[in-house]
Structure formats: structure tokens, C-alpha cells
Amino acid sequence: MNAPIAIIGTGIAGLSAAQALHAAGQDIELFDKSRGSGGRMASKRSDAGSLDLGAQYFTARDRRFVEVVQQWQTRGWAAEWQPSLYNAQDGQLSASPDEQVRWVGSPRMSAITRAMLGALPVRFNCRITEVFRGDRYWSLLDADGNSHGPFSHVIVATPAPQASALLAAAPKLAGAAASVVMEPTWAVALGFDSALDTRVEGCFVQDSAIDWLARNRSKPGRDNHLDTWILHASSAWSRQHLDLAREAVIEQLHGAFAELIGCTVPPPSFTLAHRWLYARPAQAHQWGALADADLRLYACGDWCLSGRVEGAWLSGQDAARRLLEHLQ
Numbered sequence: 001m002n003a004p005i006a007i008i009g010t011g012i013a014g015l016s017a018a019q020a021l022h023a024a025g026q027d028i029e030l031f032d033k034s035r036g037s038g039g040r041m042a043s044k045r046s047d048a049g050s051l052d053l054g055a056q057y058f059t060a061r062d063r064r065f066v067e068v069v070q071q072w073q074t075r076g077w078a079a080e081w082q083p084s085l086y087n088a089q090d091g092q093l094s095a096s097p098d099e100q101v102r103w104v105g106s107p108r109m110s111a112i113t114r115a116m117l118g119a120l121p122v123r124f125n126c127r128i129t130e131v132f133r134g135d136r137y138w139s140l141l142d143a144d145g146n147s148h149g150p151f152s153h154v155i156v157a158t159p160a161p162q163a164s165a166l167l168a169a170a171p172k173l174a175g176a177a178a179s180v181v182m183e184p185t186w187a188v189a190l191g192f193d194s195a196l197d198t199r200v201e202g203c204f205v206q207d208s209a210i211d212w213l214a215r216n217r218s219k220p221g222r223d224n225h226l227d228t229w230i231l232h233a234s235s236a237w238s239r240q241h242l243d244l245a246r247e248a249v250i251e252q253l254h255g256a257f258a259e260l261i262g263c264t265v266p267p268p269s270f271t272l273a274h275r276w277l278y279a280r281p282a283q284a285h286q287w288g289a290l291a292d293a294d295l296r297l298y299a300c301g302d303w304c305l306s307g308r309v310e311g312a313w314l315s316g317q318d319a320a321r322r323l324l325e326h327l328q
């Protein structure tokens with residue numbers, strides 16, 4: 001029997017692995033607990049248009065990732081974002097132009113993962129709770145009690161805290177995943193009927209509840225009819241206010257935004273708050289991907305490398321490469 005490979009997670013890491021394995025002629029099946037793909041690169045459709053609540057932009061440094069981003073750009077999935085950038089410190093806003101090339105999905109962040117997924121077989125709304133092995137093959141159990149399989153290999157491509165439980169059959173891998181601390185982030189979107197009187201399109205913030213803000217509709221191709229802004233709270237603030245009610249989070253971050261943006265901020269006509277419990281790993285690692293080749297169990301994700309989109313993509317490639325090496 002030729003059983004397919006299961007991949008749990010359709011963020012950029014899982015899809016990077018899926019594409020590499022599919023290109024090598026392997027059968028794969030993807031699973032995700034969410035309604036769609038993208039994970040932390042997803043965009044939220046809302047009354048104010050689609051909003052990038054997670055990853056804001058990404059950079060490309062590794063040659064392999066640079067090449068793939070160029071392909072995404074040629075296909076129209078990604079575009080360069082050239083925001084008018086600022087720094088805010090001690091209540092002072094200052095222009096902070098730099099040479100960094102910043103990429104975003106086009107016309108929304110999720111365009112990239114959606115295109116990568118293409119027609120690959122996937123089950124959404126399917127939260128995997130257990131990965132277990134029979135004599136030779138793996139099976140997956142989901143939160144509704146259904147089992148899926150058999151699979152020849154399993155790649156776990158979820159954030160580390162969720163991965164450690166799914167890797168229980170390989171205690172070394174589970175232990176490595178369990179050692180990764182991931183920081184939370186509260187994200188708030190505000191929409192204003194008329195454009196705020198500011199040139200700011202992106203701003204790194206110090207000494208505030210907020211550590212980053214961006215004018216969502218300054219990104220290429222966005223469909224926002226309102227002047228939409230995304231605010232990210234700092235990890236420290238998010239940790240301290242993890243269980244604060246959404247309305248209170250919006251009120252406090254709106255207040256911090258009004259204080260630092262340097263122009264009149266009217267009451268927003270649209271608001272939304274989203275809590276990312278596992279936004280980013282506290283530290284980078286150099287693992288590439290985790291593998292137990294004998295068990296045929298693998299793990300990948302941003303937490304295995306840089307904690308960024310590029311790291312997640314590279315980690316997925318690494319998981320696929322190690323799996324394919326062992327097949328030969």
C-alpha cells in the first residue's frame with residue numbers, strides 16, 4: 001500500500017512542505033483547525049474589507065526564499081509595500097525611511113497561502129488532537145472523534161505549544177517543541193470614515209502599549225473603503241492583558257494610538273480585536289525542522305528557525321527535504 005503523507009497545519013510552513021513534497025511526486029493530505037489556510041499569515045474579511053491582522057509584511061534574505069518571492073511577485077500573489085515609515089519614542093514621531101524591501105500578499109496577505117494551497121487535498125475545520133501509530137502506519141484523531149489515515153509519514157506544522165502534544169510519540173521532538181516559549185499579541189483594527197490627517201503608513205513604537213501600527217489600505221491592492229489601521233500591542237502588554245475583554249483592549253489601544261499618531265483621531269466607525277495566543281517564538285532557533293526519520297514523524301514551523309514568515313517557509317522546505325532524503 002502507498003499511503004499518503006499527512007500535514008497538520010496550512011500556514012506557510014505546512015504549505016511550503018506540501019508544495020515541495022507534491023513537486024517530488026508524493027501524495028499528501030493537509031488538515032487545519034481553521035476555516036481557511038494561512039494561519040498567522042491569514043487575513044480577516046470584515047465590513048471594512050480584508051485586514052492583515054497577523055504578519056504585516058515579510059522580508060527575504062535567504063537566496064531560496066528570495067527566488068520564491070520573485071515567483072510569487074511574477075504571478076501577482078505578492079507585491080512590494082513601500083510604506084512611509086516612522087518611529088515613535090517618548091511621544092515623539094520621526095520619519096524613519098530605510099532600504100529594507102518589504103513584501104506583502106496581494107491583494108491581501110492570505111493570497112499567498114491560498115495560491116500555494118491551490119488544489120491540494122485539505123480538510124478545514126478539523127482540529128487534530130492525537131497522532132497515533134499502528135504497526136506501520138500513522139492515523140490522526142480529530143476533535144470530533146473521527147480518525148483519518150492511514151498515513152506513511154506525518155508532518156506537524158503548527159505553533160510549538162500545539163505541536164508538542166501532537167508529537168507525543170517522539171518524546172525528543174515533543175520535548176524540543178515544549179521548550180519553545182511563544183509570546184502573545186493583541187491585534188486591533190480601527191476604521192475611520194475619513195482619512196486621518198497623517199503621512200504615517202507604518203510605525204515602530206517604543207515605550208507604549210503598542211509596538212507596531214500600520215495603515216492597512218496603504219498596502220498594494222487593498223479593498224478597504226475606510227481608512228483602516230492595524231495596531232499590535234507589545235508582547236509584554238499582551239501578556240499582562242491576556243484575558244481583558246475585547247472592548248477594553250480596543251479602548252486602551254485606541255487611546256494609545258490617539259496619543260502617538262500626532263493628529264486628531266475621531267471615534268472609529270469600525271473596530272475589531274483579535275488575540276494571537278502564540279504570535280511569535282520568544283527566541284530564534286537553528287533547528288531547520290525536527291525529524292524522527294525512523295518513526296517517520298516531522299515538525300516544522302517558524303519556531304524551528306527565525307520566528308518569521310521566511311523562517312517558516314524555510315522550515316517547511318527543510319522538513320520536506322529530510323523526509324524525501326529518507327525515502328531514497
Ligand SMILES: Cc1cc2nc3c(=O)[nH]c(=O)nc-3n(C[C@H](O)[C@H](O)[C@H](O)COP(=O)(O)OP(=O)(O)OC[C@H]3O[C@@H](n4cnc5c(N)ncnc54)[C@H](O)[C@@H]3O)c2cc1C
Nearest residue numbers: 009011012013032033039040055056128279301302308309
Ligand atoms: C501579530 C503578528 C505579527 C507578525 N508580524 C510578522 C511580520 O511582520 N513579519 C514576519 O515575517 N512575520 C511576522 N509574524 C510571524 C509570522 O506570521 C509567522 O512566523 C508565520 O506566519 C508562521 O507560519 P507557520 O506555518 O509556522 O505557523 P502558522 O501560520 O501558525 O500555521 C499553523 C497552522 O496550524 C493550524 N493548527 C494549529 N493547531 C492545529 C491542530 N491541532 N489541528 C489542525 N490544525 C492546527 C493553525 O490553524 C494554523 O493554520 C507575525 C505574527 C503575528 C501573530
